[in-house]
Amino acid sequence: MPYVNIKITREGATPEQKKQLIAGATRLLQEVLGKNPQTTFVIIEEVDTDNWGIAGETVTERRKKGM
Amino acid sequence: MPYVNIKITREGATPEQKKQLIAGATRLLQEVLGKNPQTTFVIIEEVDTDNWGIAGETVTERRKKGM
Amino acid sequence: MPYVNIKITREGATPEQKKQLIAGATRLLQEVLGKNPQTTFVIIEEVDTDNWGIAGETVTERRKKGM
Amino acid sequence: MPYVNIKITREGATPEQKKQLIAGATRLLQEVLGKNPQTTFVIIEEVDTDNWGIAGETVTERRKKGM
Amino acid sequence: MPYVNIKITREGATPEQKKQLIAGATRLLQEVLGKNPQTTFVIIEEVDTDNWGIAGETVTERRKKGM
Amino acid sequence: MPYVNIKITREGATPEQKKQLIAGATRLLQEVLGKNPQTTFVIIEEVDTDNWGIAGETVTERRKKGM
Numbered sequence: 430m431p432y433v434n435i436k437i438t439r440e441g442a443t444p445e446q447k448k449q450l451i452a453g454a455t456r457l458l459q460e461v462l463g464k465n466p467q468t469t470f471v472i473i474e475e476v477d478t479d480n481w482g483i484a485g486e487t488v489t490e491r492r493k494k495g496m
Numbered sequence: 497m498p499y500v501n502i503k504i505t506r507e508g509a510t511p512e513q514k515k516q517l518i519a520g521a522t523r524l525l526q527e528v529l530g531k532n533p534q535t536t537f538v539i540i541e542e543v544d545t546d547n548w549g550i551a552g553e554t555v556t557e558r559r560k561k562g563m
Numbered sequence: 564m565p566y567v568n569i570k571i572t573r574e575g576a577t578p579e580q581k582k583q584l585i586a587g588a589t590r591l592l593q594e595v596l597g598k599n600p601q602t603t604f605v606i607i608e609e610v611d612t613d614n615w616g617i618a619g620e621t622v623t624e625r626r627k628k629g630m
Numbered sequence: 631m632p633y634v635n636i637k638i639t640r641e642g643a644t645p646e647q648k649k650q651l652i653a654g655a656t657r658l659l660q661e662v663l664g665k666n667p668q669t670t671f672v673i674i675e676e677v678d679t680d681n682w683g684i685a686g687e688t689v690t691e692r693r694k695k696g697m
Numbered sequence: 698m699p700y701v702n703i704k705i706t707r708e709g710a711t712p713e714q715k716k717q718l719i720a721g722a723t724r725l726l727q728e729v730l731g732k733n734p735q736t737t738f739v740i741i742e743e744v745d746t747d748n749w750g751i752a753g754e755t756v757t758e759r760r761k762k763g764m
Numbered sequence: 765m766p767y768v769n770i771k772i773t774r775e776g777a778t779p780e781q782k783k784q785l786i787a788g789a790t791r792l793l794q795e796v797l798g799k800n801p802q803t804t805f806v807i808i809e810e811v812d813t814d815n816w817g818i819a820g821e822t823v824t825e826r827r828k829k830g831m
Contacts, residue, residue, distance in 0.1 A: 430751050432566060432604060432704040435726075436673060442730060444546050444556070449729045451549030454701075457721040461714050462705065468751065470566060470604060471549035472503060479645050482652030482672035483698050483736065489645070497617050499570040499767060499805060500588075504596065511680050511690070513595050518683030520591040525569075528583045529576060535617065537767060537805060538683035539637060550564050550602060570807060578747050578757070585750030605750035606704060613779050616786030616806035623779070631818050633700060633738060636793075637767040643797060650796045655768075658788040662781050663772065669818065671700060671738060684765050684803065712814050712824070719817030739817035740771060 430468035431458045438488050439475035447473055497535035498525045505555050506542035514540055564602040565592045572622050573609035581607055631669035632659045639689050640676035648674055698736040699726045706756050707743035715741055765803040766793045773823050774810035782808055 433454045442450075451471045458464040478488035500521045509517075518538045525531040545555035567588045576584075585605045592598040612622035634655045643651075652672045659665040679689035701722045710718075719739045726732040746756035768789045777785075786806045793799040813823035 430604065430706070430749070430756070432606070433722075434702040434704075436700040436702075437726075437730065437732070438698070444554075446729050447546050447549075448554055448557075450725065451554055452552045453725040453729065454722065455549065455552035457718065457725065458703075458705075461717045461721065462710060464705070466552045467550075468602070469549075469551070470564065472543055472566070473547040473549075474543070475547070476673055476675070479648050480674040480676070481698070482648075482656065482670075482674075483668075484670065485653045485656035485667045487645075487649055487652055488698070490649075497572070497615070497622070497805065499807070501568040501570075502592075503566040503568075504592075504598070505564070509596060511688075514680050514683075515688055515691075516595045517591065518688055519686045520595065521567075521588065522683065522686040524584065524587040524591065525571075528580050528587065529571065531571070533686045534684075535803070536683075536685070537765065539677055539767070540681040540683075541677070542681070548564070555564070578755075581747050581750075582755055582758075585755055586753045589750065589753035600753045601751075603750075603752070606744055607748040607750075608744070609748070610807055610809070613782050614808040614810070616782075616790065616804075616808075617802075618804070619787045619790035619801045621779075621783055621786055624783075631738065631773070631816070631823070633740065633771040634789075635769040635771075637769075638793075638797065638799070639765070647796050651792065654792040654796065655789065658785065658792065659770075659772075662784045662788065663777060665772070669736070671698065673700070682765070689765070712822075715814050715817075716822055716825075719822055720820045723817065723820035734820045735818075737817075737819070740811055741815040741817075742811070743815070 431464050433471045434474065435471065436474045436476055438478050438481050440478065442475065498531050500538045501541065502538065503541045503543055505545050505548050507545065509542065565598050567605045568608065569605065570608045570610055572612050572615050574612065576609065632665050634672045635675065636672065637675045637677055639679050639682050641679065643676065699732050701739045702742065703739065704742045704744055706746050706749050708746065710743065766799050768806045769809065770806065771809045771811055773813050773816050775813065777810065
């Protein structure tokens with residue numbers, strides 16, 4: 430009964446891509462550890478680029494620099 | 497000083513229901529472990545049904561099937 | 564299909580108390596929001612008192628002061 | 631490669647303040663533990679005052695009382 | 698720069714299996730969303746079966762029943 | 765009433781360093797957002813290097829390569 434939490438920046442992930450993340454993560458847990466998909470949870474959290482920092486600066490700032 | 501994080505799908509929980517969750521979780525920690533309510537945090541996070549997966553599919557898909 | 568994460572300091576919670584927390588949190592979600600217990604997850608995390616801070620000091624320090 | 635998650639109530643933190651939190655947390659990990667800023671993540675989550683509870687009541691209720 | 702947190706029960710996952718989870722989750726984010734593996738974090742947390750509840754009971758209890 | 769969660773690899777952080785992280789994070793929230801230290805929580809989680817992945821490999825592997 431695994432729990433998977435995926436945090437990504439909010440930059441336009443589509444419902445179709447989210448389905449793929451959920452299906453893929455569920456399959457991964459089944460293949461590697463034999464976990465039952467019926468009790469596998471996957472939660473995707475989208476975080477504003479102002480609220481995500483790496484290397485001491487926001488992703489908003491990094492995007493402006495083309496990073 | 498417990499910390500309780502409750503994640504639910506965003507499907508219309510009302511402010512009154514949230515109050516009940518917060519009061520109930522705080523009381524539970526007090527009754528079971530004697531924790532001081534003054535320093536008990538409860539944070540409710542509501543997650544879009546597109547972003548929550550179980551059994552390899554999104555809750556959006558499950559709701560369409562009447563699950 | 565709620566997910567509840569309870570963090571407490573590691574100070575001797577017994578298996579019986581953990582059962583009560585799990586049963587109580589599951590019941591709370593069912594009573595307040597009608598959530599199905601079969602797909603309610605509760606995860607308890609116990610944190611060393613050296614690793615938990617409140618008011619700028621560790622719980623280890625606070626316990627020494629009788630707090 | 632630390633990961634820092636900061637949860638605050640959604641009460642008007644500005645982009646500039648978020649930058650300061652991200653820069654400050656990254657610097658703290660570098661100064662105390664020598665962690666490389668290039669692989670330090672800081673994620674800020676803003677939580678509605680209806681969804682944050684302390685002492686058994688929501689922050690919304692506490693704000694009304696002037697707390 | 699995604700962050701993936703995988704929680705599983707502590708029931709003997711090997712270092713090799715953990716490597717597969719980390720490699721697989723990183724590849725998934727790259728394939729579905731084009732995320733850069735260099736800044737993808739995956740953190741696996743193993744939770745004692747006494748501390749994980751589903752359907753209102755601990756996994757310890759469920760394992761005794763052969764579930 | 766902020767909540768700060770710091771995850772680091774388990775590689776020998778001392779109680780003194782943890783105190784500094786807790787005091788520093790609490791001060792940061794006070795200075796940037798005027799948050800009350802009395803209700804600021806900081807929780808440090810130490811993660812085994814086998815359980816932390818970056819760039820698709822475990823920190824254990826990276827340490828062997830001198831990274």
